[in-house]
Amino acid sequence: MAKKENFVTVFIMGKGYQVPAEATIMGALEYAGYQIIRGAGCREGFCGACATVYRLPGDYKIYTGLACTTLVEKDMWLSQLPAIPAYKTIYDINKIEPNVAAVQKLYPEVFRCVACNSCTKACPQDLEVMDYIQAAKRGDIEAVMDLSFDCLCCGLCAIRCPAEIVQFNVSILAKRLYGKYLAPKSKELSNRIKEINDHSFDKEYKKLISTDKEELKKIYYKRDME
Amino acid sequence: MYPEYMHESIKKVTQTRNKRYELAKSGKPVFPPMSSDEREEVLNKFHPDYKLESKRKIHIGPNKGESITTEVAEMLESHSRINPKSFDLSKPDYETDILIIGGGGAGAAAAIIASQSGVKSIISTKLRFGDANSMMSQGGMQAAIKKIDSPPHHYLDAMGGGHFDNKPELVRAMTEKGPDVVKWLEELGVVWDKLDDGSFQALHGGGTSRKRMLSSRDYTGAIILRTLMDEVRNQPDKVNVLEFMPTVELLLDEQGKCAGGVLYNLETEEYFTVKAKATIITTGGYGRLHIRGYDTTNHYGATGDGLVIAYRAGGKLLYMDSVQYHPTGSVFPEQIAGFLITEKIRGAGGQPLNKDGELFVFPREPRDVESSAIIRECVERKNGIKTPSERVGIWLDSPLIEMLQGDGYINKQFPAMHRQFIRYGIDITKEPMLIYPSLHYQNGGIEINEKCESNIPGLYVAGEASGGVHGRNRLMGNSVLDYNVFGRIAGEYASTYTKSVKLNKLSLDHINSYEKELKAAGIRTDLISPVLLPSYTPEDVRKRPLTAKYEGTLR
């Protein structure tokens, strides 16, 4: 094939293809003719289905990225990871508490963290992964929740971790513990639920439901706005 | 980075910003909202659904004779992937209480509720569990929990947004159960955006009369769905999740009750039968059909499969003539064309502006109206901005949000959006985004009642695959609520149903009858459905797979 303008060569699992220079890795795979089955979910950077590892010429480093949001580079050598083997502990959220004991019991390998920072370097979301694992060791559930909030569970941290920790499952545990036990509770919510259970809105609903379309339209266009 | 030629237009946006800020600050509407007549006019002239060729008559099946979206009609008038003769239905490969088709939000919620009443289920899902539109919602979920709000206010907003075509009993169920869903999710561990005193942060959305959009930063969908999935995975004895195993047809029994489905392993290409006492379709929407050639915000597996498998079995569809285009899909840079820019941006004060930096529409009209106004501004009034790849769009002024809500607000509230653009050298705290409507949501679907029952006994439907809740236009935040409310309802009623139903002999006869109907209607087609996955292989590659006959080891 003649070399086209604005095209670069990338090596998909070692085999060279010419693809548009501005393509994302996912776009490049499809341009080359791959029908993706594993390795694409949301295609917008939200689901973590598309973890990819790559190297660049003349550079010893291994890079990580999301195929759907990372742009190709000239002579990049890439491979998508079809799935990340990960370990999730089964637990009953009602029977644990938001403290270090939960972490110790469910994910004891967290305490093997050697603070090498490989996880942080691997994170395509630029999260401070090592910092949240350190926070988990201290039982600081809120910090784990906050630092790992934007985690996509792509698994790149887990695959790089020499301590074999599955960071993203620790993050999910901490978020659930925070949401359930530590987040301040809302009075207005429990009040509203009580009102509903007491059938306080039944009359108003009945009236609205029995109003004909034209009349309802009038009420709608006249309604007041906050 | 924006190309040089756009800088002048961006400068105009900056120049008008102070004046727009003052007006927004004053609390008055920043642009007059449209009247009923004005809405109708802009919809008629500019909404893609109102173009003649956007719809056609469907010739077979339960909705025969109705005018529906062309691409959906083509999908429905297609052949099945299977030949019923090849299946021995006397020995199903799996047996369970409930087959849940679709591992998104509605499916996960249904599985949790079923497991709590001791009922077993199998989740058949196309990609990984959670590869779903539910993972992607950013903006939030509506629920009427504030004092100055009420569930009936929410009801009225949803009815108006849906042009009063919504089924009232469904809207009541959704709005009245909203607050309980918020609590249920919090008890499962969802982290909501809250103020220090525990009260919820609530924002406006398009078409809301009260601030009731609750959120988890701009990862609302991911936070909720990952919580639900984690809970499902904590019930391995009750729920069996089969990934990369989409359902390609339903099974009925001889009396026409739904009795499970036929699953297809995408990797080994084997088929498996699942016999189930009840079946719940939660397959989500159809953005990847790229209706009218539009880019889409949807996930990779959103191909409307639930519609066709239900239709072949006699399931009735509702409002399949209406498609939702989200007003703000991104158009620049090219790599993220079609990606969603959450409506929460406008909820927080962001404004749509034309090339001269002027507002031309109230920023929070219902979606179909807002989208149509944007199309009008670009197509008729020629006030859009062209991108280097010949797309056209208008500005969405995000820096204004920082002025209105304080410095750092975008980074805290919109980390995903900020990340999306900074990768391409665009800092949305300082520069606006370029946007155009993008194919977003399947307004209609398989018709349900308030128990999530379809017209086929034993077949329940919940979430985006269902029809009736949102009429012909859904409001922001109502579909996250929808999949939670109705996912739970479907789980509950299907569970109860499994305790009394008796199934007869399994059958795939409906596939044969459907084929006959296709033939009788004189429909000649090579298409097969469900579509399962879109193909983005370029033309010149597609011309080369020239295998004469598929035999031997390699396909």
Ligand SMILES: Cc1cc2nc3c(=O)[nH]c(=O)nc-3n(C[C@H](O)[C@H](O)[C@H](O)COP(=O)(O)OP(=O)(O)OC[C@H]3O[C@@H](n4cnc5c(N)ncnc54)[C@H](O)[C@@H]3O)c2cc1C
């Ligand atoms: C980018 C984006 C942002 C959004 N933001 C918001 C928001 O802020 N607020 C809001 O209220 N709504 C929002 N929505 C809409 C909302 O997220 C969805 O409508 C809702 O989550 C749908 O849930 P669901 O469970 O019905 O479908 P989904 O979550 O899409 O799940 C469907 C599942 O079924 C699977 N499936 C499909 N076909 C088959 C098959 N044949 N067999 C087996 N499995 C199959 C899919 O792979 C998927 O896993 C957004 C949507 C998108 C795309």
Ligand code: FES
């Ligand atoms: S495909 Fe979802 S993050 Fe890339």
